[in-house]
Amino acid sequence: MNTMAQPEMSAATPEPLAHGAAGARIATRLREAILAGEYAPGARIRQEDLADRHGASRLPVREALRMLEAEGLVTLVANTGAWVARLSHAECDEMYQIRERIEPLLLRYNIPLLSPADVDELDRLAGAMERSADVEEFLALDREFHLSCYAKAETTVLRDTVLRLWNSTQHYRRAFTRVFRSEGDLSVHHEHHLLVSAIRRDDLDEAERVLAGHIRRTRLELARHPDVFE
Amino acid sequence: MNTMAQPEMSAATPEPLAHGAAGARIATRLREAILAGEYAPGARIRQEDLADRHGASRLPVREALRMLEAEGLVTLVANTGAWVARLSHAECDEMYQIRERIEPLLLRYNIPLLSPADVDELDRLAGAMERSADVEEFLALDREFHLSCYAKAETTVLRDTVLRLWNSTQHYRRAFTRVFRSEGDLSVHHEHHLLVSAIRRDDLDEAERVLAGHIRRTRLELARHPDVFE
DNA sequence: CTCCGCAATGATGTATCCAATCGACCATCG
DNA sequence: CGATGGTCGATTGGATACATCATTGCGGAG
Numbered sequence: 410m411n412t413m414a415q416p417e418m419s420a421a422t423p424e425p426l427a428h429g430a431a432g433a434r435i436a437t438r439l440r441e442a443i444l445a446g447e448y449a450p451g452a453r454i455r456q457e458d459l460a461d462r463h464g465a466s467r468l469p470v471r472e473a474l475r476m477l478e479a480e481g482l483v484t485l486v487a488n489t490g491a492w493v494a495r496l497s498h499a500e501c502d503e504m505y506q507i508r509e510r511i512e513p514l515l516l517r518y519n520i521p522l523l524s525p526a527d528v529d530e531l532d533r534l535a536g537a538m539e540r541s542a543d544v545e546e547f548l549a550l551d552r553e554f555h556l557s558c559y560a561k562a563e564t565t566v567l568r569d570t571v572l573r574l575w576n577s578t579q580h581y582r583r584a585f586t587r588v589f590r591s592e593g594d595l596s597v598h599h600e601h602h603l604l605v606s607a608i609r610r611d612d613l614d615e616a617e618r619v620l621a622g623h624i625r626r627t628r629l630e631l632a633r634h635p636d637v638f639e
Numbered sequence: 640m641n642t643m644a645q646p647e648m649s650a651a652t653p654e655p656l657a658h659g660a661a662g663a664r665i666a667t668r669l670r671e672a673i674l675a676g677e678y679a680p681g682a683r684i685r686q687e688d689l690a691d692r693h694g695a696s697r698l699p700v701r702e703a704l705r706m707l708e709a710e711g712l713v714t715l716v717a718n719t720g721a722w723v724a725r726l727s728h729a730e731c732d733e734m735y736q737i738r739e740r741i742e743p744l745l746l747r748y749n750i751p752l753l754s755p756a757d758v759d760e761l762d763r764l765a766g767a768m769e770r771s772a773d774v775e776e777f778l779a780l781d782r783e784f785h786l787s788c789y790a791k792a793e794t795t796v797l798r799d800t801v802l803r804l805w806n807s808t809q810h811y812r813r814a815f816t817r818v819f820r821s822e823g824d825l826s827v828h829h830e831h832h833l834l835v836s837a838i839r840r841d842d843l844d845e846a847e848r849v850l851a852g853h854i855r856r857t858r859l860e861l862a863r864h865p866d867v868f869e
Numbered sequence: 870c871t872c873c874g875c876a877a878t879g880a881t882g883t884a885t886c887c888a889a890t891c892g893a894c895c896a897t898c899g
Numbered sequence: 900c901g902a903t904g905g906t907c908g909a910t911t912g913g914a915t916a917c918a919t920c921a922t923t924g925c926g927g928a929g
Binding site for chain 2: 475514
Binding site: 870871872873874875876877878879880881882883884885886887888889890891892893894895896897898899 | 900901902903904905906907908909910911912913914915916917918919920921922923924925926927928929
């Protein structure tokens with residue numbers, strides 16, 4: 410586990426260019442490409458393409474695909490091929506409900522470990538988001554904001570689970586962000602500041618409530634935009 | 640995903656003896672062996688052993704190990720080997736805290752779909768557990784009881800996540816069960832009957848509370864027996 | 870006697886090759 | 900003209916062979 414390339418949260422993955430890490434290296438790069446939106450959900454992934462592109466044989470590619478399949482980023486069908494995972498509205502809704510329940514828990518683990526300087530940084534990120542120019546910048550800041558809230562505690566399963574959920578829903582979060590911006594919805598920023606405030610006061614229960622509400626509100630917005638899932 | 644062999648919950652995996660499923664077949668059998676306790680946590684797993692035992696080459700074995708690693712049942716170290724995953728007390732505690740938050744959610748999804756006959760079956764299982772003779776029988780009944788509570792709703796991520804957590808903690812649940820029985824602790828059965836009762840009344844909130852308390856109580860017992868983790 | 874270093878051994882990681890399977894196109898029949 | 904069957908191409912799955920790395924045991928130096 411913990412093979413996810415998350416510079417913000419995992420200090421591991423120092424130099425994966427040694428022997429015995431070709432699969433992991435390919436997985437890392439493919440994961441980044443998918444999260445960056447270079448591959449759309451449903452896009453076909455050909456083993457030989459990846460192999461050529463990374464100067465490796467198809468074997469490590471297959472391992473990489475297995476890893477990403479386990480993370481929910483890729484869908485594998487035997488004897489047929491691999492596609493970038495695509496979510497139904499029901500599945501995405503499920504993921505948000507899970508997040509709504511466990512991210513507050515992860516936050517609770519972390520708040521006592523966040524220094525005043527850490528909280529200042531969170532505040533800065535929240536402000537930068539309000540002034541963010543385009544969708545990609547907002548997405549990156551939003552991800553950094555939330556994952557920074559979770560970076561201090563040395564949890565394993567909980568953090569990995571949350572990361573997997575974030576990664577799996579990344580593409581759809583991109584789509585929602587576009588909608589929110591076009592509708593001029595500013596609640597997101599309000600909630601971020603409420604969250605920072607609760608964290609600063611070490612108010613665990615209130616921080617949990619705000620975060621759960623933050624996620625729930627986004628989930629309820631999903632139902633209003635089923636077109637995102639085709 | 641959904642490659643876990645769970646006869647109670649997944650009706651899939653019809654005949655995986657075709658081409659393109661060797662890895663999945665090996666993973667299924669190895670998973671069952673680990674869950675049955677045939678491999679202890681920390682036990683070394685040699686690729687060639689498995690290959691010979693299943694009449695396959697090492698390649699599908701590696702795929703199987705990757706799958707089980709993703710499920711948290713196996714720990715892989717590059718250029719070194721594979722071991723049956725072992726949990727620290729902190730990790731196990733984390734898993735129980737996650738279960739405490741999301742299993743009630745999964746239960747909530749299911750209760751409206753459980754027929755009176757289903758509830759009767761749950762009641763029967765709870766009774767059988769009280770009269771169970773040995774640890775293995777109790778473990779099997781307990782697993783069937785809880786997973787039956789979750790079998791009806793067509794959730795994907797949520798059910799898979801819960802299953803993964805159950806599988807990862809299986810070995811330690813076996814150890815706790817031994818402790819509970821030696822101490823004559825009967826609270827488990829009381830809680831099971833309370834849960835059945837709440838389900839029968841379609842009382843979602845009460846069922847959630849009972850289930851969360853059930854899991855929480857077990858988690859708090861963990862702290863009293865750190866010796867299980869060596 | 871203990872500790873460090875080296876070499877042999879065993880296991881894992883990777884590349885190449887061959888077989889099995891799936892999808893698409895085309896021909897044929899109803 | 901539409902549907903069904905077969906064949907061909909492309910792609911994936913698996914086995915064998917070789918390169919690489921980690922570990923273990925032995926030997927020598929301190």
